[in-house]
Amino acid sequence: MAPTGPVLCKHRVGYVGVWRGRTAGGSPKHSSFFDNPQLRLRISNRQQELRVTLAQSPLHPGAGVHAVGFVLLSADEPAVARRTLGTPGGTHGYSAIQGIHPIPFTSGEERVDVVLKLERLKQDYILVPCTDSPGSEAAFALEIRSNYPLSLACLPKDGSPLPDPTAGGEQEQEQQQQSTSTPAPSAAVEIQGMATGISSARGYGFGNVGQSGVSEGEALLQKLQAAQFEDDAFHSLLTGSAAGKAGREVEWRRPRQVTEEPSPVEAAGVTTLLHPELHERAGGAPPGPSAGSWILGALAMLAQSPTLLQRCFVPGVHGKRGVLAVRVWHWDSWHTILTDDRLPVASGRLVSGGCADARQLSLALLIKAYARHHGSYAALRTGRVTEMLVDFTGGCSQKIELGDDGEASAVWEELIEIRDRGALLGCQQLAGADRAVEAQRLGVRTQSTYVILELVELSGLRLVCLRNPFLEPRWRGKWRAGAPEWFEGGDTSPLLGLQESGSEHAGAAVAEDESGVFWLSLEDFVRVFDRAHACRTFSRSTPRAVVFGEWDAGSAGGCLNYLCSWRRNPQYVLQLPCAARVFIAITQPPLLGSIGQRDYLSIGVCVLRGDGRRRLLTVTRDSLLGASPISDTREVSFSLSLPASTAEAPHIVIPYTFEPNETGAFKLSVWADVKFGLSPLAQEDEWCHTALAGEWDASSGGVPNPGNSRWQVNPQWEVAPLSQPTTVTIVLELAPPPHPDQPTPLALGCLVLRGSKASQQVDLIGPDDVLAQAGFARAAQVTCCVTLPASDEPCCLLACTFEPGQEAAFRLHLYTDQPISARAVQPDEVQSAPLGTSVAGSSFAIDSAASEAIAGSQQPRTDNAGEAGESEAGGAEASERPRDVPTAQPPEEEEAADQDTGHGRATAASGGPLRLLKKLPWRPGTPKRRGARRRGG
Structure with a gap:
């Protein structure tokens, strides 16, 4: 059955097992269907394409092949008890099972190879490999490939739930999860070759009884040939090419061929020292980790912990057959890399990972397994120290x-x-x-x-x-x-x-x-x-929470430099009962291969002081509790001391990419010294959002100052009467917003005033008629927050630039805790004075010096993407080193919000009738520079 679609190979999981006896349950049309092995499949992306390969091999000489296939179902729980998925029925039993994904059986084929497109569900998928008829015994290997991370685990026979790796909060999950999914190699070979050619496994668990398929996998392992295993799929290449051995004076030797008495890998390398001479020879060694390479420093650090080093190796009888099994932490679980234990030797010495004590081979074996993980030794010429340490420790x-x-x-x-x-x-x-x-x-x-x-x-x-x-x-x-x-x-x-x-x-x-x-x-x-x-690394007793999320087209808002979009990022409520030290990490799905092929997003994370359990809309320096650096690496983290949170003021954790509209998956992990809670903002806690749009043209009147009789031509909106007090956050932004590096040519602002119906005549407005003011500042965005009182009269919103006649499009966002209704005031509803006339009752004017200051001011450059060489990239591959980006900083808090004048963050008192804005008896002020650093601390 030929697959269609692209080749998917970045991530691969699999499972090796048998249909035998009771576990040969047949297809869904048989009542014994639920006795087949059941596997839990979890995907990480919202929409994910998978290539699924199922191959079989006879258990007995001369036995024929069977019609094989698999059934994919959705589950309401992390683990599904047998016989609870539905009642089989119909010709093939497909339609009678809830949530089934119809994969047709292929009669007489040794393998099934299909490409699926799945959507991520709240629950997991359940995958059931099976034969068409009950009692059809055969060995099988299942392999699933995708360009995004995924996991595969065998469900227990008794239907008891497996640990949920995404659970967090008060119940700590064991990082060293035991899993039974085993990625198979090419399904084009017979099942024995598949079992021996396994390149990587996810917690293989040799001989682990009590879980479906694992003991059968051990039986398959026992059937391997007496000869020592050779990983032909890897070819033990240094270069990663098909001709890797040609022209190289490299021998591949077993540990006992390297040294007569190799130390057991369980104890090796603890007190060892990397042999410097092996990495100082000029041109004598074939391509591999070069002199001064990052990988040697990482292994030297790992060798300081005997416990962590020993834990890398999976013990078992497989070692006697030349199988090297090394555990690697991949995304959210342990995987086991399987390859042979042959090591490259040149001129009688190990090419990579040699130690002063020749009997110590553990570091050379780790490098071999890590090269297998990334595809070749050549892929390890450059890399990051921290990534390798995380891969081997799970930290x-x-x-x-x-x-x-x-x-x-x-x-x-x-x-x-x-x-x-x-x-x-x-x-x-x-x-x-x-x-x-x-x-x-x-x-x-x-x-x-x-x-x-x-x-x-x-x-x-x-x-x-x-x-x-x-x-x-x-x-x-x-x-x-x-x-x-x-x-x-x-x-x-x-x-x-x-x-x-x-x-x-x-x-x-x-x-x-x-x-x-x-x-x-x-x-x-x-x-x-x-x-x-x-x-x-963290102990099991350390409170931990992990959540998985993604930045998509609607939630990739960029860092805090992007004032107009950062609030769209995913936000998480961190409930901390008392002051504590907190460690926060944001991780992207792992990418394999050389560092030049690992195209990670520039990411970061910050913690802000919240305002209730609703989404944060504005940020000031005082509300920023801490932030990580921004870097295009797999993982970014930082630690900080946080005060206790309250229900009214929780801590808000916001992961972000540096630039807006960069999409991808992420994992947010939090550890603390005390028990805590971490959860996404609930949908019911979101603000009500009203989006308005408009533009200023050559006829727009500018700010309502004396002598400017055309200001009322600016766009205005009437907000319907409110039945109860309503908190409103107003965000006025240019559309589209300029890049943070670019100066903003306009000083913009928004006024909230008491008003009446637009068609009514308006008298002089006093200071008490102004409920709030956002701006005026030369910035891409201005904001303010006001609590409007309940009233039988409407209020008015006025959006304007400081100077008249400036042209630009804008968006006006209203975030409220109660639904509101706003309508645009039409031009014929506004009564304007003739050009050149003054407005009576005004007692202020902008002098020429202030006007010149306005004309000359501009937004300073905000801290952002300066580049720095990534020290953890090794050797001569300097051009491949990633860049680090300084921590994004929020803008300075507006002066209006610092003054108790009712024009910033204020609660408006109820009073006289609301009227449409026509006159202003106060001076709004000149634009302020955004992002300027305060002096003197």
């Missing part, structure tokens, strides 16, 4: 930018907190300008990762202990081995203090350490290195 990455000496104290406190929480720590020098020259002078290797081993404070002296995995060059600055600083003070010398503190690396202060360990001061640390990075 979260965090970056700490190292600044000037004045920020050393803040850096120290942050590093101490991260260290105390058990994180792996490292640092890098990015080879940037003057800092790189100074680093090289002091013996620091640029573009390389150093391991942070210890942070020690001795009587106000703060010292950092590092390890250079490459040994050379040696540190030549202060506090080097044997430096005079260590011995000053006699009986109170820093050396004695270090020894008495119980430091494991005090010996490196006296003599050069053979493993590359050295000490330096905190001041030199922040002066020489550019960035520290951490991989944080």
Whole structure:
């Protein structure tokens, strides 16, 4: 059955099992259908295309093939008990089963290969592979490919629910989920070849009984040939090409061919040191991780934790047959990478991952499995340290930018907190300008990762202990081995203090350490290195919440720089019962291959002080509680201390892309020191939204100032009488909005006034008739919030530019807590004075200096996408290094909102009759510059 549609290969999951005995239940037309293996399928994208391949192989010699197929159903629960999906009936039983996706059976075919287009549901899909007739026994392999992440898990035989990986809040979910889905390789080969050629699995669970299909998978494994397994699908290539072995002096050897007594992988690599000579040879090694590569620094950091390193390897009898099984954290669950254990050797030494102790092969095996995961060794020439650490630990990455000496104290406190929480720590020098020259002078290797081993404070002296995995060059600055600083003070010398503190690396202060360990001061640390990075892991007892979402055409609003659209982003309510330390991470679906092929969006996340449980519409510096950097990496995170939230003022977490209209999926993860709640804004808590549109043309009158008798020609709307007090947030924006980097040519504003029906004559308006004022500022958007009283009379909205005759289109958004009705006031309803006449009763005027100031003001550039080299990209592939974007900052709060005048955020008092705006007895003021930084703190 030939598939149609594009090739889908970025993400792949699968399952290997058998139909035998009771599990050979036949098609839905038979009552035993529900005895077939049932698999839970979860997709991540709103609409996702999948390529599903089902292949079979006879269990017994001479047995024929069967008509096979699969049934796809929707489930109301994460796990579905058997015989609860419906009552089979009809010729083929399809129509009688609720939510079935009709996949026709193909008689006499060894495989079924189809492309499906599915929509993401609130519940999971249930996939049931089956034969047409009950009792038809065969082995089968199911493979599902997609360009977006997906997961496949076998449902328990007893129908009990599986853990829901998306559940969060008070119940912590185990990160090390056990799953039974196993991606098959090409379904064109027989089932035995499929079982042996499995390239990656999702928690394979060899021999794990009690779940449908797993014990059968173990039986298949036992049928493998006695010869050692070779992963022909991978070809063990260094280059990733079909001719990878040609012309290369590389041998592929089993661990016992590399060293006579290899250390068990469960214990190997804990105290090992990467062999520097293997990565310093010029031109002697075939393509692989190059000298100074990111991957070696990542493995050196991982080797500091025996527990985490040992957990990477999946134990089992498969190891005796030459099968290498390594666990990798992928998106939201553990996957198992399966390949052979042959390692590349050149000139008698390992090409990649060799250690000073030749018996230690664990790091070389990890690199082999990681190359299999990404498709080739060549794909590992560049990459990110933090991504690899997350893949092998299941933790979260965090970056700490190292600044000037004045920020050393803040850096120290942050590093101490991260260290105390058990994180792996490292640092890098990015080879940037003057800092790189100074680093090289002091013996620091640029573009390389150093391991942070210890942070020690001795009587106000703060010292950092590092390890250079490459040994050379040696540190030549202060506090080097044997430096005079260590011995000053006699009986109170820093050396004695270090020894008495119980430091494991005090010996490196006296003599050069053979493993590359050295000490330096905190001041030199922040002066020489550019960035520290951490991989944080969390215990099962740490409260955690995870939600999955996406930015689509309606919700991709961009960062806080985009004043007109950021509020469209997904918003989540964070309920925190007391003050606590919180860690927040936003993650994109993993992309495989070389770093140049991983085209991630620039993303970030912020926390704002909420106003009730409704969507936030405006932001000020005072409401911004914290924000991450914005970076085009897979994961962005930050930690912050938050006060307790209340029902009236919850914390609002907003993930965003840097630019608007960039679509994609994301995972939002939150950890805290106390139990908390995290949930999307409920639909019923959304504001009522009224969208109005208009434009200013050459006849528009500008601001209602004395001498400007044409201001009433501006667009006006009449808001119908309100039966109860109503909170209104008014947002006036240019359409389309200019880019944040571009100056805004107009000063715009909006007025809310008491009024009457548009057709009535209007008398002079006093100050009490003005309910609210938004603007006037040279900005793409102005806002204000007002609570309008209940009244039998309408009120009036006036949108205008500061100067008359300026042309532009605009949108006026009204966000209210009660439904309202607004109608446009027609031009013939407005009674305007003849041109050149003045308005009686006004007692103010704009002088020439103020007019010149208005004409010369413009919006300053908002902080946004400056570029910085990504230090974690390795070697000579500098052009592939991603950029980091500084944290987006909200604009300054408008002065009008800071004044208790009733023209900013105010509650309007009820009073006299509402009248249509015709005259203003006060001066609105001149435009203000958006985004200007406050001076003096």
